Amino acid sequence: MRSFASxxxxxxxxxxxxxxxxxxxxxxxxxxxxxxxxxxxxxxxDIFGKQAxxxxxxxxxxxxxxxxxxxxxxxxxxxxxEDAHINVDECGAPENMGIKLMLAETVNGKITVETIKxxxxxxxxxxxxxxxxxxxxxxxxxxxxxxxxxxxxxxxxAHSKGLYVHMDGAxxxxxxxxxxxxxxxxxxxxxxxVLSFGGTKNGCMCAEAAVFITPEAGENxxxxxxxxxxxxxxxxxxxxxxKALLTNELxxxxxxxxxxxARKLAEKAGAIEGxxxxxxxxxxxxxxxxxxxxxxxxQERFPFYVWDEQSGEVRWMTSWSTTDDxxxxxxxxxxxxx
Numbered sequence: 001m002r003s004f005a006s007x008x009x010x011x012x013x014x015x016x017x018x019x020x021x022x023x024x025x026x027x028x029x030x031x032x033x034x035x036x037x038x039x040x041x042x043x044x045x046d047i048f049g050k051q052a053x054x055x056x057x058x059x060x061x062x063x064x065x066x067x068x069x070x071x072x073x074x075x076x077x078x079x080x081x082e083d084a085h086i087n088v089d090e091c092g093a094p095e096n097m098g099i100k101l102m103l104a105e106t107v108n109g110k111i112t113v114e115t116i117k118x119x120x121x122x123x124x125x126x127x128x129x130x131x132x133x134x135x136x137x138x139x140x141x142x143x144x145x146x147x148x149x150x151x152x153x154x155x156x157x158a159h160s161k162g163l164y165v166h167m168d169g170a171x172x173x174x175x176x177x178x179x180x181x182x183x184x185x186x187x188x189x190x191x192x193x194v195l196s197f198g199g200t201k202n203g204c205m206c207a208e209a210a211v212f213i214t215p216e217a218g219e220n221x222x223x224x225x226x227x228x229x230x231x232x233x234x235x236x237x238x239x240x241x242x243k244a245l246l247t248n249e250l251x252x253x254x255x256x257x258x259x260x261x262a263r264k265l266a267e268k269a270g271a272i273e274g275x276x277x278x279x280x281x282x283x284x285x286x287x288x289x290x291x292x293x294x295x296x297x298x299q300e301r302f303p304f305y306v307w308d309e310q311s312g313e314v315r316w317m318t319s320w321s322t323t324d325d326x327x328x329x330x331x332x333x334x335x336x337x338x
Contacts, residue, residue: 002326004265005303006201007171007284010319013203013254019244020205023236030233032056037239043246047183048195048211053218055210056238057230060170061090063196063208066228068133069097070221071164071194076132077102078166079119081111083141085168100129108279109142110150113157120161134158137168138186139175143285148181148190155191164217165191170198173255174283193217199245203254203320207241254320258284261318261327268331269316274338278313286316294337302330 003009012020028034037056044054057063064086068078077100080086086094087101094101102119104111111134120131134154139145146154151167158165167187169175172195176183187195193214199207210225212218225231232238245251262284269288270277279287289312290298298304307315316330 001303002329003303004316004318004322004326004330005305007258007317007319008201009303010203010321012205013244013250013320015250016203016205016241016244019240020237023240028236030235031231032235032239034236034239036236036243040239040242040246043243044197044209044211047246048188048213051213051215053212053215053221055212055218055221055225056232056235056242057208057210057225058206058232058238060085060168060196060198060200060208061093062228062230063210064135064166064168065090065093065097065099066221066224066230067166067194067196067210068094068099068135069228070224071166071217072099072132074098075130076100077129078133078135079104079111079116079131079163080135081106081109081137081140083109084135084137085141085170086135088141102129102131106140106142109140109144110146111136111154112150113153116154116157120163131161131163133164133166135166135168137170139171139178139283139285143279143281143283143287145175145178145282148179148185151186151192152190159191164193164214167192167195169195171201171255171283172198173202173251174259177252177255178259178283187211188213199241201319202245202251202258204241204245205237207238207245209242255284258318258320258322261322261324262286262316264324265316265318265322265327265330268327269334272331272335272338275334284318286318287313288316289313290334291338294334297337298334301333 197209
């Protein structure tokens, strides 16, 4: 099966699979006290600073939710996009952990200082939840990218109000490759306090990391991770994935390929009569409207999601393993069905 539903439909990159198998030799200490995990942590610190606190987890939902739970008191709230993954796609996990979400209006999938301001009270009000965190997604759920300047602007405003900034970076590699920016330039240099660093959508098996760039923000997070059943006993297998991903810029090669394939898909599919590409292709997501009768027939051959039931807009995602043949076969089927 070849899929355009999500980049997490793809398999594990061979270099990462080899790293997992290499880590399978002999015995090693558990719960992260192994040399493979230690090496991976140092690679993260080479990027985000020696002060950064790094915690490995297995799912993006757990990473996002536990970070926000850690940063919030019971009376706090988190400001995010109305389209944010934490709001739409995590089955109420933040709310289940007692986190109130405040939804900011978006422009092309992005929140701005202007749309955030109405949700930040000018003074403390005992009758309403007090914002503690602004959460942004890079790249956004609509496939758009925050520029470095846009991230910095949000961070500057947040810090002026005493708020933390969290970045959901499930696809941060795609954003970095598309912008030609380093991870550091998009986070540390802008003032991001904590990052959910995604590996699973970029060639890993199940590897996510909570990266507390502002070290005091991560104080005692290890206890919440354990209490929330995310402390991995055989941590070396997650550490091995990140060690491979962050070595020799494998992350960049995977992400750049994925982004390139999305542009090819948009160009080829967009040339088919009856297909309308609805949004700019800035990373590895393609949004389109195709004739309604074609949707289910095409999904039978190439899984993908209907993004908006009302408008009929669909989403096609490419990955590190998407080939030119995949795109050619998909577009041939789309032409045939239409």
